[in-house]
Amino acid sequence: MDTIYIKVINYSTISKPISIIRKYNKAPIGEIRSAIDQDKSVLEYSYLSHSGIRKIAKCYDELLKAGVTCEIYDEFDEQISRDILSNLINFHKETEREVQEQLDEEAGFEEDES
Numbered sequence: 352m353d354t355i356y357i358k359v360i361n362y363s364t365i366s367k368p369i370s371i372i373r374k375y376n377k378a379p380i381g382e383i384r385s386a387i388d389q390d391k392s393v394l395e396y397s398y399l400s401h402s403g404i405r406k407i408a409k410c411y412d413e414l415l416k417a418g419v420t421c422e423i424y425d426e427f428d429e430q431i432s433r434d435i436l437s438n439l440i441n442f443h444k445e446t447e448r449e450v451q452e453q454l455d456e457e458a459g460f461e462e463d464e465s
Contacts, residue, residue: 353426355407355436356395359387361420368393368419375410398426401443408436 359368369383376383376394386393394410396403407423411433414421423431 353398354395355398356392356424357411357421359393359421367417368414371413375406404440
């Protein structure tokens with residue numbers, strides 16, 4: 352599956368990353384703690400999901416702001432940068448805009464033909 356996910360690397364207290372991650376991942380606290388302890392994904396979405404990618408970015412930013420070291424990985428378990436994530440978000444926005452323009456144009460053509 353084509354996914355992007357976050358791993359928590361380092362933190363001062365376990366409550367910081369758990370409280371932030373719970374905003375985006377409604378899994379039980381014990382499950383999130385276990386994922387952190389076992390160096391597993393704590394938040395994961397398809398890279399095709401615009402809302403999911405935005406949630407990954409927001410969660411990542413909140414974790415960093417709280418002093419939690421975390422990393423973003425792709426479906427090949429390769430670390431990716433926040434900049435790449437931002438580019439992907441912008442790509443999704445641009446694609447969404449282009450699709451809407453095409454739909455608007457097609458709707459306009461149908462009205463003219465009537």
